[in-house]
Structure formats: C-alpha cells, structure tokens
Amino acid sequence: MYDCDKDVCAYHKDEVTLPKTDQDSMRSRRDANRKRLRDGLSKANDPAPSEFVKQGSYAMKTMLRDAANDYDIDDGVYFWKEDLVGDRGAEKTSIQARWMVRDAIDDGSFKTAPEVRSNCVRVFYEKGYHVDVPVYRKSEDDDGNMVHELASSSGWKRSDARDVTHWFDDERSNSTNGTQLRRLVRLIKKYAKSRSSWKGGILSGFGITVLVTECQRIDSREDQALYDTMKAIRDRLNWNLVVKHPVTPNDTITSGDNDAKARMLRDKLTQALDWLAPLFEWDCTREKALGCWDKVFNTTYFSERGEEEARAAASYAAPIATSAALIGLESRTSASVLTSGGGRHA
Amino acid sequence: MPNPAGFGELGFKKAVLQLEARLREALPAPFRRLSSHEIGATYRQRRFERGWRIDMLCSDGEARQIDLLVSPAFPLGYPRTALVDGPGQLVWPHVEHDGILCLLPIMAEVDADDPGSVAIHLIGRSARLIEDLLKGEIIERDFREEFLTYWFYARDAKFKITSIVDPGGPSRELRAWRDKDMVIVGESQEQLESWLSRRFGNPRGNKRFHTEPAGLLWLSSPPLPADYPHNGADLLALAKKESDEAYSLLIDLASKAQKDIIVLMGAEGRGGSGLIATMTTSGRKVSSRDGKIQEPLSKGFAPNRMPKEVATLRTYSAAPVVKAEVSRADPRWIHGRGKDARSMRLLQKTVTFVGCGSVGSSVAAKLVRAGVGNCHFVDPEDLDWPNLGRHELGADSIGKNKALELAAKFQRAFPHLAIEGHEVSAQALIDGYRELLESSDLVISATGSWSAEGALNRWHLVNGRKKPFLYGWTESYGAAGHAVLIGADGGCLRCGIGGTGVPHFLGCHWPEGSATIEEPACGNHFTPYGAVELGFVNDLISETALRALLEESTLSHHRIWLAPIQRIKDSGGAITEAMTQLAERENPGGQIWEREWCQSDCPSCSFAREYRSVA
Numbered sequence: 001m002y003d004c005d006k007d008v009c010a011y012h013k014d015e016v017t018l019p020k021t022d023q024d025s026m027r028s029r030r031d032a033n034r035k036r037l038r039d040g041l042s043k044a045n046d047p048a049p050s051e052f053v054k055q056g057s058y059a060m061k062t063m064l065r066d067a068a069n070d071y072d073i074d075d076g077v078y079f080w081k082e083d084l085v086g087d088r089g090a091e092k093t094s095i096q097a098r099w100m101v102r103d104a105i106d107d108g109s110f111k112t113a114p115e116v117r118s119n120c121v122r123v124f125y126e127k128g129y130h131v132d133v134p135v136y137r138k139s140e141d142d143d144g145n146m147v148h149e150l151a152s153s154s155g156w157k158r159s160d161a162r163d164v165t166h167w168f169d170d171e172r173s174n175s176t177n178g179t180q181l182r183r184l185v186r187l188i189k190k191y192a193k194s195r196s197s198w199k200g201g202i203l204s205g206f207g208i209t210v211l212v213t214e215c216q217r218i219d220s221r222e223d224q225a226l227y228d229t230m231k232a233i234r235d236r237l238n239w240n241l242v243v244k245h246p247v248t249p250n251d252t253i254t255s256g257d258n259d260a261k262a263r264m265l266r267d268k269l270t271q272a273l274d275w276l277a278p279l280f281e282w283d284c285t286r287e288k289a290l291g292c293w294d295k296v297f298n299t300t301y302f303s304e305r306g307e308e309e310a311r312a313a314a315s316y317a318a319p320i321a322t323s324a325a326l327i328g329l330e331s332r333t334s335a336s337v338l339t340s341g342g343g344r345h346a
Numbered sequence: 347m348p349n350p351a352g353f354g355e356l357g358f359k360k361a362v363l364q365l366e367a368r369l370r371e372a373l374p375a376p377f378r379r380l381s382s383h384e385i386g387a388t389y390r391q392r393r394f395e396r397g398w399r400i401d402m403l404c405s406d407g408e409a410r411q412i413d414l415l416v417s418p419a420f421p422l423g424y425p426r427t428a429l430v431d432g433p434g435q436l437v438w439p440h441v442e443h444d445g446i447l448c449l450l451p452i453m454a455e456v457d458a459d460d461p462g463s464v465a466i467h468l469i470g471r472s473a474r475l476i477e478d479l480l481k482g483e484i485i486e487r488d489f490r491e492e493f494l495t496y497w498f499y500a501r502d503a504k505f506k507i508t509s510i511v512d513p514g515g516p517s518r519e520l521r522a523w524r525d526k527d528m529v530i531v532g533e534s535q536e537q538l539e540s541w542l543s544r545r546f547g548n549p550r551g552n553k554r555f556h557t558e559p560a561g562l563l564w565l566s567s568p569p570l571p572a573d574y575p576h577n578g579a580d581l582l583a584l585a586k587k588e589s590d591e592a593y594s595l596l597i598d599l600a601s602k603a604q605k606d607i608i609v610l611m612g613a614e615g616r617g618g619s620g621l622i623a624t625m626t627t628s629g630r631k632v633s634s635r636d637g638k639i640q641e642p643l644s645k646g647f648a649p650n651r652m653p654k655e656v657a658t659l660r661t662y663s664a665a666p667v668v669k670a671e672v673s674r675a676d677p678r679w680i681h682g683r684g685k686d687a688r689s690m691r692l693l694q695k696t697v698t699f700v701g702c703g704s705v706g707s708s709v710a711a712k713l714v715r716a717g718v719g720n721c722h723f724v725d726p727e728d729l730d731w732p733n734l735g736r737h738e739l740g741a742d743s744i745g746k747n748k749a750l751e752l753a754a755k756f757q758r759a760f761p762h763l764a765i766e767g768h769e770v771s772a773q774a775l776i777d778g779y780r781e782l783l784e785s786s787d788l789v790i791s792a793t794g795s796w797s798a799e800g801a802l803n804r805w806h807l808v809n810g811r812k813k814p815f816l817y818g819w820t821e822s823y824g825a826a827g828h829a830v831l832i833g834a835d836g837g838c839l840r841c842g843i844g845g846t847g848v849p850h851f852l853g854c855h856w857p858e859g860s861a862t863i864e865e866p867a868c869g870n871h872f873t874p875y876g877a878v879e880l881g882f883v884n885d886l887i888s889e890t891a892l893r894a895l896l897e898e899s900t901l902s903h904h905r906i907w908l909a910p911i912q913r914i915k916d917s918g919g920a921i922t923e924a925m926t927q928l929a930e931r932e933n934p935g936g937q938i939w940e941r942e943w944c945q946s947d948c949p950s951c952s953f954a955r956e957y958r959s960v961a
Contacts, residue, residue, distance in 0.1 A: 300359040307367055314370050320401045320409060321375040323473045329372055330470025336463035337424070341453035 001224055002279040002289040004302070008223040011293070011301055012183055016190045018063050022071065030054070030075050033105065033123060033131050037077060040104030047083030050138065052076065055161035057205055060168045062185045064193065074120070074132045076161040077101060078148070081139035094151040097135045105133070118153035134161060163247040164206075171213040183222070184229050185212045191230075191272060192265060194298040203265040207243050207253045211236065211265075223293075227276060230269050237266035272296045353421060353458075361421035361461040362396055368462025369398060369414075373469075377401075380413065389428070389444055393417055399430065402473060406480055412472050413445075414465055421461040424450065427472040436496055436571035438479045439488035443499070447472050486570060491616035493568035500574055503625070503670035507531055510541055510675050510762060513612050513619035513684075515564035517585075517592040519599065522560035522608045530675075531560050531610060531623075545761035560608040561599050563592050568613040568620070574669065578626045578662035581609060600661035601654045604644045605629045607661060610672060618684045621672040628665035677762045681717030688896055693719040693763075695895050698786040700724045700772050700802060701793035702748040704736035704877075705818055705884055709792060711738045712888040714756045718895070720764045721756070722782055725749035726771040736877040772798035776805045788894050789815045792887065796847025800950070803839040806832060807954035814894050815839070818887035823917040824875035826853025826925075827883025827907040829890035830943055836902030837943045840950035850944065853908050854919040882907050886938060902943040911935040 034052050041048060056074035057063045063071065084092040092100065095116070102121045105114050112124040120134040135151040136159075148160035172178030189205045192198065203211075215236050217228035241262040245251035254262045275295045278284055290302035318325075353361065369377055380388075380397035389397075394415040402410050411430035417423060432438070432445035440448045449471045450456075456464045478484050489496055508530045511520055522531045523538050532538035535557050542555045549555060563585055575581040585592040599607050606629040612621045629643040643660045644652045652660075681689035697718050699710045702725035714721055725748045729739050733748075743751040753767030768779065772793060775783065783789060783805065791799050799817055806815045817830045817839055828849070832839055843849050886907040893899070908914075908925065911934055921935075928939050 298356065300356065300363050303363050304359075307363055307370075310367070311370055314376075316376050317374040319375060320403050321373060322403045323405060323477050325374045326400075326402055326412075326473035327470055327477065329466050330474060333463040333467035333470070336457040336460050337450065337454065337467045338456070339450055339454045341451075342455045 001227060002284040002286075003221065004223045004279075004289050004293055005221040007290060007293065007302055007305055008187070008226060010305065011297065011299075012187060012222070015297075015299070015301055016064055016186050017183075018065050022065065022069070026058070026071055026073055029125070030073060030131065033075065033133070034077075036107055037101065037105050037133070040107060041100075044100075044104060046100050046104060047079055049077045050080050050083075051078045053078065053161045055134070055165060056132075057209075059161075059165045060182075060185075060209065062168075062182060062189065062205070062209060064186060064190055069127050069129060071129045072132065073129075074134065074161070076134045076136055078136045078138055081137040081149075084137050094135075094153075094155045094157075097137065097151040101133060101135050119150065136161065159248070167246045168209065168213070175213075175216060175218060177218045180218055180222070180225060181213065181216050184216060184226060185209050187226050188212055188230065188233070191296060192268070194296070198264070198268065201261065201264050202268065203243070203259075203261040204253065207262070208265070210243050210246055210253060213246075227273075227279075231273055234266055234269040234273065237262055237269070241266070353419075358395070358418065358420055361458075362416065364462045365416070365425070365465050366398070368466055369400075372462075372466045373400065375401065380415075385415065388413070388430075389415065389446070391444070392426075392446070394426070395420070400469060402476075404480060405477055410476065412469060412476075414469060421458040421464075424454070424456040425461075425465050425468055427468050429472070429476060436489075436500060439485060439492065439496065440475055441479070447475060449475065489570050490568040493613065493615055494620045494622065496571055497574070497622040497669065498671055500571060501669045501671050503623075503668040505529060506671045506673050507608065507610070507623045508673045508675050509610060509621050509623075510537065511562060511610065511621070512676060512678070513621050513674065515612075517564045517589065517595050518562050519595060520560040520562050520610065521557040523555055523557045529608065531608060532557075541761045544757050544764075558605070559599050559602045560610070561595050562610045562612060563588060563595070565611055565613040568615055569611070575624055575667050577664050577666050578628055579664060581624055581626070581667050582658070582662035584611075596662065597654060597658050600657040601652075603661075604650070604652060604657060605642070621674060623670040623672045624667040625670065626661055626665065626667050628661055628663045675762065677717060677719075680760075680762065681715075689717045692717045692895060695787045696720040696722070696785055697891070697895070698722040698724060698775075698782055698789045700775065700789060700791040700798070701795075702752050703727075703792065703794070704733065704880055705794070705820060705887065706790070706792035707738040707748065707752055708736075708877075708880070708884040709790060709818065709888045709891065710752060711756070712884070713790075713891055714760055714763065714765065716888075716892060718763070721753075721766070722786070723749040723753045723765070723767045724770060724772070724775050724779075725752075726769060726774070736875075736880050773801055776801055784809070784812075787813055788891060789813070790818065790887070790891055791815065792818045794819050796843070799839060800847070803832070804950055804953060807838050807950055808957050811838075814899075816887070816891055816894060818883075818890075820875075820880060820883040821852065821854055822856065822875075823909075823914075823919065824879030824883060825909045825914045825917060825919055827886045828853075829887045829905045830902070831890055831894055831899070831904075832902045832943070834900040837945035838902070838948065838950055838954075840948040841946045842904070842944045845949070851904065851906075851924055851941075852922050853906055853925045854914055855922050856917075856919045879909065879913070882909070902945070904941050904943045905938055906941070907938050908935045 038048065053076045054074070055076050058073040079097070081091070084097055086092055086096065098116045098121055102114050102116050105121065105123055110124065114121055114123045117132070120132040123131045123133065136148050137151070137156065138146055138148050141147050147158065149156040150159040172181055175181045185208065189208050192202045192208060211233045212229060215229055215232035217225055217232055219225035219228060241254060241259050242257055243253045243262060245253055276292050278292055279289050287306055290306040293302040294300055377398050377400045380399055385394050385397045395418045397413050397415040400412045400414065402412055404410055413428040413430055414425055415428065416425045427447050427449065428445040429441055429447060430445060432441050435443040442448065449468055505528070508528060510530065510532045512533065520531050520533060521535050521538050522529060523542060530538065530542070532541060538557050539555050565588055569584070573584060575584055582593070582596055585596045596609070606626045608623060608625045610621050610623050612619060643657070647656070677693050678684050678689055681692070695718050697713060697720070699706050699721065702710065702723050706725070710721065710723060727748055728745055729737065729743045729748050729751065731744060734740060739748065739751055739755065747767070747769045750767035750769055753765045757765040768775070770779065772791070789802070791802050793799055802815065811832065811834045815832045817832070818828065820827050830839060830842065842851065886905060890905055906925070908921070911921070914921065914935060928941060
C-alpha cells in the first residue's frame, strides 16, 4: 500500500481533531450552562445538583472539528433521589425532573427556549450548536451500592453516563495503542460525515466508535491502520449488521438485524475501499495516492500537501520571467478561452 | 465562503489547486501567493478570494508584476489579472483604476473545467497587452475607438441622459426635458413632446412639456481622456478647437438658456456612432436652506437681457462640468443597435392590422418590435378571459377594446413609433377609413372571418391592388398556418377560397370527426391549442409580412407551415392529399412550404372588373 502515513497523520491533526480554541470555548459554554442551572434551581428553591458528568463523544474526546462550529455536547446532571420530591412529598416523576431542569436553565436569555426532549433537556445556542443535559437521580440500594437512573421517556431507567466513558477508557487501555484507537474512531467518523447528503442516513458516531473498538487494526502506519480497520468493519458488517450497546445488556445501537444506517456505513466503506484501491498498484504515484485520500475525505487537503512539496522542490529556469516568455504561453493555451463567445445567443 | 454558482467550496479549492499546479509547471520563474490582507488592501472594491503575483521583466528593462486573482465563484467566470502599481486611471487603455486589466470582451467564454489553462492564457495576454502599451501605439487608438468605455470610467454624474437624437453630425442645437428622475434630449420641441406624450401620456389641461435648449457637438474624432473637459472653459475650448460652428453653437446656447446647459458630444468609434454628455454647473449655486438658486447666471440683468459675452463667460466658467453617460433610445439603436440596415426602411413604413386576436396581436407585436414606424390596429371586439392564453394583452385589459388596448400598450413601450388603435370592424374600416387603407404599405388581415376578409379583398381589387394585402390564419389545433400575400399580380384572395370561406388548399383534415369543440353556449365553437402551437403560425405570418415590406414582390403567393406529423396525429388529424403532393415526399411536418396562389376568374375578380368598368 502506497505510504501516506504522514499525510493521514497530518490530516488528522489539521482537519479532524478539535482545535484548542474550540475546546476552550466549549468548556466555557458548558461551565456557563452549569452555573445557569445551579442559579436557576436555587432561585426556584429546587434541590441543588449533586454533580455534573460530561458524557458522549465530548467525554470520550472523539469529537470532530467542524467548520460550521456545529458541536453538540452532552453534560449530565445528577440529583440525590431523596431531594427530588414534590410539594406534597411524593417523588418527582421522570418528566417532572426534566421540566424542573428546563425551567431552571431558561433564564430568558435564549433566542430559542430550552426544550424537554425524551431523554434530556436540550439547550439551543444561536450559532446552531446545542447542549444536551440528561437528568439523573442517584441513591444507594440496600447493599450500599450506588444506583443511577436516567429521567427517560419511559420513566426512571437504570443508566449512568459514566458507564460508556469508562467502557471506552477500558477499550483504550486494552488496546495495544489506545491513542491510535481514538484517532481511528475520529477518522472513520470524519469519513461518515464527509458528505452532507449522508447526514442522518449513516450509522451514528457512537455506533462507529463501538465498531472501531471491535474491529481495530493497530499498525505502525496510520494509513495502513485506517485502511485495515475500515476493511475489517466492512467485513464485519457484511457478516452481521447488529451493533450491541457496549454497557446496556441486551440493548442494541442498531435497530433490527438489517439496520439501514449500518447498511449505509457498510456500503460507504466499500466505496472508500474502492477509491483507495489504486494505492495497491505497483506504479501508484504520490500524486495519485494523495488524490485517492482526497476522494475518500471529500477534500483537497492531501493534494494541497503534495502541491506544497512540489512547489518547494520546483526548480525554475529563471529568477524572473521575461514578458516574451509569458506571451509565448498565450498561444499554447488559447483553446481554453474563446473571445468571440460560444455562438449561442439568447 | 459563499459559492452559489454550482461548484461549491470543494470545487473552488480543486480549481485553485489545479491552477497553482499549472502555474508551477508552466511559468518559467517563481510566483508567490498573495495574502488575503494584500488582496483586500489592493483590490478594495472587488471580491477576490485568492491571488498570485508573477514578476515579469519587460522589453524596456523594467521589472513589473502581474497579479492573478480569482473570485469566490471560481472556476466560473474567469480569473482577472492586474498590473501591480499601474499608471492610474485613464493613462493607459484597458487598465482600470486599481490596475485590473480588461483582456476579454463581454461575450468571451472560458473553459471552467480547465482553470489552469485559462489562467496561463490570461497571464500571456496580460504580458502582451503591457508590452503593447509600453510601445505606445495602441494607447491613443484604443482610447479613441472605445471612447464610450473610458468616458464611462471618468463620469461623475449620478444620472444617465437618455437620447432620442439621431447620432450623427453636424453640431447643432437640441432640446432637453428634465424631471427629477430622468433627462431626455431630442432634436426638437416637437419630437420631444411627441415622444414624451406617447411614453407618459399627455400633460394635464393646457400644460405642455417644458423643454430647454441643449446642444450636440459632433466631433471629428472621439476625445482622448486628456481632452475630457473639467470645467465650462474646457468645454468651450474643445468646441473652439473642433470648428467655428461648434464654438458658435455653445455661445448661442449660453445666450438662449441663461442657465446650465446639457451638451452631448458625439463621434464615430470603432463600433459606430457614440454619444457622451456634459452639463455645465455654473448656474447651480443654491442656498443651503431653501434650495433656491442664490446667484442665477443672469444676476444683475433683466430677463433675457444679458449680453452674449457675459452669458458665455458666466456659463463656460471655471465651474466644473459633470460628465454623464448617455443611453441611446433612438430608433436606429433600438432596432438593431445601429447596425441593421432594414430598421430605417421599416421606420418609414405604415402597416394596418385588421383583427387583433390571437394571431393579429402577436404578429403586430413582432412587427412593432421589428421597428415598423406607423402601425394601425383595427378590431371591434373586447378582450375576454379565454383570449388571455394566446393574446399579447393580459388581465388588465379584460372588457376593453383589443385594438385600443394593444395600441396603448405598444405606444407606451415604443414611444419613437406612431401607433394608433381603431375600434371598428373591417366593414366600417372600408367605409370610413379609406385613407388608412390607401396610405398603408401593407394591410395584414388576421380576422379568420370570411365576411370581413372577403370585403377587404373586394376593396383591394376595386382599388387596383396598389399595395399588398396579407391574410394569415391557422388551421384547427394550430396544426397548419397560412400566409397569403396578395400582390398586384396573380390571384386575389377569393381565387383560392370558396364562397363560404373554405380554402381550396388545406394542410390537414380531421377524418375522425369535427375539428372543433363546442362551448356550453349556443353556437360557440373553438379548438384547443395554445400560444406555443400558435407561435410557429404567427412567426410564418410575421416573416411573410417583413419580406413584403422590405422586398419588391408583386406576385401573389402562399406560404404554409405544417406542424410536426406526430402532433397532427395526436389531435386526430391527417395531412391532406394536396399537402402531401406539395411536399413531394413523406411529410415529416415542422416545415414551411411555398406555392403560387392560384388565379381563377373568381366572382370577386368579376365583381371588381364590372365595378371598375362602371366607375
């Protein structure tokens, strides 16, 4: 396989991973949201949260850079079960807890008011991104174990935001190269988001994360690892389209055994592998190889790198062009310009 | 970065990449990318997204630089090039104020799939232009030949002047009419009044359009930018240099107007006549508070008593003149941009249109646009809703007479033409408007009524067939169209049409049944076809009319357009035996055929002979 290790690493660094500035602004946005919630609860004489726990790709650090600043983060809020009681002493239902959080966050400063969703409260920001706040209650069972329950559409449901994060941390620890594993997750998620027309039709980022951990092919070369992992996932999906939830027993991320989104990921991975086929030809050139990676990620990043190298290596005939030499270029390219127009009038 | 043109952001990046690679391969020397700050600072009024700078050693030993620049829509459109640190505005032709070079005409097309070659080509062109400018031979030539463009760059007036003047010498006095939105300059008070009343309607009551003296300086050669007048004195000096007549004209204008004067200047450029305009400003000293003129040009003198010398000095003073663009609205320009030799001949013609329905109104519209100078529309009927689908008029004319409405509409749209409507039938036209028929160079009848056209034919015969009559109609479903021109020789209309109006020669017939459909009303029949099907028929008749007006042909003839065969079949029709014979082969339709109009000793010919012998 033609070696584009450095190019894929550079692409990950420059175009895939989240820049520091975006990380900082997300953190400050998250903190502002937490403060708003605390203040709102206090003002309404509602119970104070016991803790906040970041979750999802934000917690797993597998978020992708987005040119349109379209970042969605998940930040769970936890309450003690005994605190979540109504005026008459009855415990708050799942929906009541979510409404309590929604009302506390909504200080009237939002253009679009926060909404109660089936499993969280969603806070919308003007630039298009949103923060999801899942609401949990916690208590100790008879054995002294801590029990966490999510305020979901089907009532209080045993779940803990930390479980998924812990699972991913474990996967990374068990991997021979946990850092590369995270990069592979980001790169394959980036591929799944490379065409706007695929949005909503392809498997979720969480589903991809599970598949990458399952099918990872760690390699000393980043491009080889990526290709092999893509191929392994495709082969795995050819065999079975069901993706199990990693921490909730008997739960699946996909729906049924012929999930359309998993099928789309499989087909798109097949397409990417086809696009990368020229890398295995004996006479593959650097220009051709970079073009293949451009095609996969729907970008010009790789070819631009190649162009930079070519420019740096270019040796020119003269330090300055003469006007006569430039005039000579005109006739050689005259087919590309038609001064009299195309002869079609309207 | 917005790129609504279809290639998108990725398309832009790919094209830029291809362009850069091509520069690297093709250029013999290094080039460098321009930063966005450099692009923004140098080309402030343009929207360029990327740029590259190329050093070039010119034949005079000086190093110059060319910038290559692309907009966000790239690779659509074409890259622009600029001469860095150019000489400034109007020093060299084809070099704009910020150094951007004008290399390609407006109609030029470039290959957006090969942006690299386009860019290289334009760099080559730029180098050649700069070398040509350094040699100096093209500077004066191009400034003169394309003087309208360079005057446009130098203009400082916020308004355009509309000219209905015939753009040619000699220098002469004109009249101008102004309101707050527009300034129109014409040859005379009468011409302006006529044009304005046709365009905007007559002024209320006894009011007239107020016009003022203006002038046309016809220059022996277009002015160079260095000659563009900055003030009144410059303008007078320009006229003096041109000729004694031009100079006297400006002196007379100052004396007559005693206020600011509009002076058009005209000359022959490479592409024909061109007009530019100036206006003096010495009489425009107004107080800031009430907007009234504080120091009129005639200050200190009784009205119209200011001596000529004083008027000249005051009008053509050191006060600046404003330079304005001129929009030509003269007939020669409107009908063929001054290059269609037919337009001046058509302008002298008079055409009477009898019947302003779906055929007549469209034929009339085409001939008005062709520039027929005098048009008379005749129809007794009002417009109704079912007419709208294939008529030139719209809902705003419902319930109003077709001829009057059509005339009003086209008169407003073409104020340089004379268009009149007459709410009368063909019979009434013959009885009461004989002069109209006699003075027409062509009468076009599209009534579809045999009683009307039979009567017109008899009048034509009785009056000696001095000018041609054209009869046009469509067959059912717009399946065939006919244009029959009755000239001085050959058959009359009746020779080829039966006593009840059925033509001897038909393109189609409907063997399966009736070709018309009945409305839910007594005796109302119609055939369902639309403006699209009818368009071919109307074009046939319009083109026949145009030929009749421009060519001397005296023999009656018949032109037939037949719809494509499939359309005829779809309507349940078939081609007639006569049409098949005319086509002399299997007839595919969608074509025009021509035949002589038959001549026979028809009842109308006999009637005319008897009538004339008695008379």
